[in-house]
Amino acid sequence: MKDNLPPPQSTSGGNILRCIERSYWTGAQFRATRADPRKVLAAQQGRLRELLQTVSVRSAFYREKFRHLDVKTADLAVLPVTTKSEMMAHFDQVVTDPAISRAGVEEFIEDSRNVPVPFLGKYSVSHTSGSQGQPTLIVQNQRVLDLLFAFQMTRGHYGHRGGFMGLIDAMCILREPARLAVVINQQGFFPSAWVWKRLPQYMHAFMKFLFVSGTDPDLVNKINDFSPNVLSSTPTTLDLLSLKIDQFRLPKLRQVVTWSETLTVPARRRISEAFRVPVMDNYAAGECMFLTNGCPAGPGAHVNADWAIVEVVDEQNRPVPPGELGHKVLLTNLANTVQPFIRYEIGDRLVMATEPCSCGNRMPKIEKIVGRAADFFWVRVGTGFRPLTAYPFQHAFDYRREVREWQAEQVERNSIVVRLEPIPGAVADVVSARKRLDERLALVGLRDELDIRIESVPRLLTDVHTAKFRRMISRVGIPEDLDGGMRQVAEDFAQAAVQV
Numbered sequence: 001m002k003d004n005l006p007p008p009q010s011t012s013g014g015n016i017l018r019c020i021e022r023s024y025w026t027g028a029q030f031r032a033t034r035a036d037p038r039k040v041l042a043a044q045q046g047r048l049r050e051l052l053q054t055v056s057v058r059s060a061f062y063r064e065k066f067r068h069l070d071v072k073t074a075d076l077a078v079l080p081v082t083t084k085s086e087m088m089a090h091f092d093q094v095v096t097d098p099a100i101s102r103a104g105v106e107e108f109i110e111d112s113r114n115v116p117v118p119f120l121g122k123y124s125v126s127h128t129s130g131s132q133g134q135p136t137l138i139v140q141n142q143r144v145l146d147l148l149f150a151f152q153m154t155r156g157h158y159g160h161r162g163g164f165m166g167l168i169d170a171m172c173i174l175r176e177p178a179r180l181a182v183v184i185n186q187q188g189f190f191p192s193a194w195v196w197k198r199l200p201q202y203m204h205a206f207m208k209f210l211f212v213s214g215t216d217p218d219l220v221n222k223i224n225d226f227s228p229n230v231l232s233s234t235p236t237t238l239d240l241l242s243l244k245i246d247q248f249r250l251p252k253l254r255q256v257v258t259w260s261e262t263l264t265v266p267a268r269r270r271i272s273e274a275f276r277v278p279v280m281d282n283y284a285a286g287e288c289m290f291l292t293n294g295c296p297a298g299p300g301a302h303v304n305a306d307w308a309i310v311e312v313v314d315e316q317n318r319p320v321p322p323g324e325l326g327h328k329v330l331l332t333n334l335a336n337t338v339q340p341f342i343r344y345e346i347g348d349r350l351v352m353a354t355e356p357c358s359c360g361n362r363m364p365k366i367e368k369i370v371g372r373a374a375d376f377f378w379v380r381v382g383t384g385f386r387p388l389t390a391y392p393f394q395h396a397f398d399y400r401r402e403v404r405e406w407q408a409e410q411v412e413r414n415s416i417v418v419r420l421e422p423i424p425g426a427v428a429d430v431v432s433a434r435k436r437l438d439e440r441l442a443l444v445g446l447r448d449e450l451d452i453r454i455e456s457v458p459r460l461l462t463d464v465h466t467a468k469f470r471r472m473i474s475r476v477g478i479p480e481d482l483d484g485g486m487r488q489v490a491e492d493f494a495q496a497a498v499q500v
């Protein structure tokens, strides 16, 4: 395939020829979505072969893991699976650049001033939120970011035209760049928080950004003044914003992009009816941020199968056919050669579509994603209520080395008990954990509203009814006197949480 070119590597930007080269490369990324799937598969397999050869030379971990296989010919299906705990236990052996170490990355992300700084001058680092257990450190090369942005501009851009017209479009946006407003709920080394700020220099010719906090009192005015083409945030935030639709004036808005949580069917309907544009629901993992682009025709997302492989499998890693719910996913990221993820196990449960999609994208489509409930508490603020999501807790505790797991229980409306379970042999530092949580709650304007008690427990237990571990448990539920629109949102999300 012609788009089998390496992404442009320079970040200096500047001259018009380089802009044309990049707009051509970016525009060309659209083509694979309309290509014969056999061609996409061939490109995928070629890249897989290259990656396997790279890791067999440069990654001690994978060299050992694949030692009994011939990486020039072995099928993906015979390669052993890698788990999160293996990845973290052998981090220094996994990475292909000897200058990278787990200790080095941990030290780097300890300091929040490093968020916009490239690690070792060239890499992006982040950690997963740990919403499905142990957080993972992730080091990404520039290629991953180049693909993420190029896919968002083309495959994830509603109304993008392919072929020559797509190239014309790409040229036109040099004159009038796309305008993306991102409503952020979190800060720090979380992929969705920093990634847009790490836009490759040359992409500034294509995109203008507004970053605004979900708790900014002037949020609506700031978005109106910016006049975005694309509005992007989590489903919860967009759903709540759609209740204020009367205050928005967005004549140039062409699409809404959601990420990070489950977008329920009712929430999709409300958001699309309010903003009157298609809703593109991206599904990704921190380990492969460009994994999919949302489908403009409805729920689901198309896998960018030329650069990533998604295997839906059962508990024994056997393939699960399209149309059936898998137990987990094995993910292979073909672009990240610095920290390779090959048949890497993630806990999400997916159903792949059985039919071709009406939107015209011929890439494999994830029809349904189960396993990302939007957990939150409704807390009283003044005379009304506000949702408190899991984020402040996640951000305060997920990356504490001594904490294996946490759980928050809302025992009264504004009274929450937090339990921390230390890793074996460690002691949970409750005082410091409390300080971090207070900082996080202050960011969302709730520190002074809540009565919080933190305790250390030897073991957190699963729910006696469902036998599943729950991080957010409410004993008080949805307030009776929540007003109409908010109540609907709350009930739909509660429903989504029950389905998981």
Ligand SMILES: [Zn+2]
Pocket: 295, 296, 297, 302, 357, 358, 359, 360, 361, 365
């Ligand atoms: Zn589609």
